[in-house]
Amino acid sequence: MSESTTVAVEAPAAGKGGKLKAIGLALLALGAILCAVAYLDEDSRKRFGYAYMLGFVFAWSIVVGSLFFIALQHVTRSVWSVVLRRTAEMLASPLAMFLLVALFLPLLALALLNPDYTIFKWMIEGGMGNDHLQHEKAPYLNQSFFLIRTVFYFAIWMFFAWFFVRGSLKQDSGSGDVKPTLRMRAASGPFLILFGFTVTFAAFDWMMSLEPSWFSTIYGVYAFSGITLAGLAAITIAVVGLRAKGLIAPELVRPDHLYSLGGLLFAFTCFWGYISFSQFMLIWYANIPEETIYYVHRTENGWLAITWAVAILRFILPFFLLLGRGAKMDGKRLVQVSVLILVGQVVDLYWLIMPSLAPESGPMLGWQELAPLVMFSGVILLTAGLFLGRHKTVAAGDPLFEKSKAFHL
């Protein structure tokens, strides 16, 4: 493609992301009020803790999933993604990460101040009962080590969100400075190693420990595949959406770029299917009671329907919808599948988290479950809107920008 037109990179700054900000703020406020009501109601307080974790992990998966995407592009020195990397930077903004940290505090407060209602049963005095397995895990699963780890995870993600986003924003002045790119490339490798560990152990701490006797060594990889899918799906929706609104010039992100996004979505869909089936099959085959109980809880008392919903929403539908070459280049189709994947992530998290409360009473769904989800969706939209209002919508100062614009498959 020839350099025929100077692409209108910058839309008028006024009003950018204003609507998104308003919607985000409204959802955040509405969700927060509903959360407060759910907490104050003694009957739903216990349920509320689990629902809150679900909402938190959903937003967290989009933010760290986007952070992973950014680091992946730097470590592979990708050219294709430069035109749309700013969208991932918008989703993984330090502000979003900061809000997540702040909104994690209620969960900690619940555990420390009101242990009767905490979701971390192992954390409270006598919560382990006389379960030998849980006592064996005590050197890892205890309150102080948990707190130290949580601070460590957030510190790592916070720092790198700031580092990668700031590095990219620095180049916006248009000097074409290569230094930030080189620095980010150098840091991306070590970060990805840290990312692998922190995400794995965070998944252990926040979700696997909800059923403290149970364990699965593949759990971290399972969580990682879901996180990456959620991040990619959110990026895809945002890129196509911003392009439709004219905030990203249509000629910047062409089917060639979309194809790579679609390919990643497809690859991680397959990866998720592979990992989730591996976990299921090994536990089913070995047939050890303390392991199989996890799937017993999730196949009885009405939970089997949720299990199938997860398999269909996360693997079967996206797999066939993304299989064709044309589908990966079609923005509309990609957005549809991405929405499906995000819904799949919510259902998957529901499947992971909710049965820990009371598996025998079957799946419950009320406004109490949805309130935190509304609030955390508001966080994502609000921080995206704020970011849009302040910064350019594409990383036009990246030294590889022109090359990325001309990218062909």
Next chain:
Amino acid sequence: MTDSGRQLAGIIGLYDDPDSLIAAAEKVRDAGYEKWDCHTPYPVHGLDAAMGLKPSPLAFLCLGAGGVGAGAAMLMQWWMSAVDYPVRIGGKPFFSWPAFVPIAFELFVLFASLATMGGMLVLCKLGTWASPLHDSGVMAEVTTTRHGVVLNADDPKFDEESARALLEEAGCDDIRLLYENVEEEA
């Protein structure tokens, strides 16, 4: 169509750069030719669209063969574990499908890749051991430095004059006629 006893196979226009080739391919496509092809020393981006090529059937062959492979694997394991030699393992049913999935997956991949490989060779017409392109030496040129558009003589729209005119209109200054069995004549 004969010319001094030789059978005309087609006409080729040779270009020095891929952009001219693409422009020519678009002209030939729009003129409604069906039996024609392009030859380039390396993959030229955008040529598929310029030629108006339909998507290759290979993808469907790949998926279909994969499905056959997975089905065959399931059938085979069902017959072995539940019919021919049933052995109770770990208290599980004879037909325990989750245990059969890895092998079904492997055969899916095996069948799909073999069918794709074989299908690719067939669709590329492997086994056509002689062609006017080779006989005339043009193939040596289009696999090193030049880009060629070949219009086959058996296309319903083909006639020598209009084909030549079309290629000239597309800016070609090296147009040659291709004959069947040139070597025998020479």
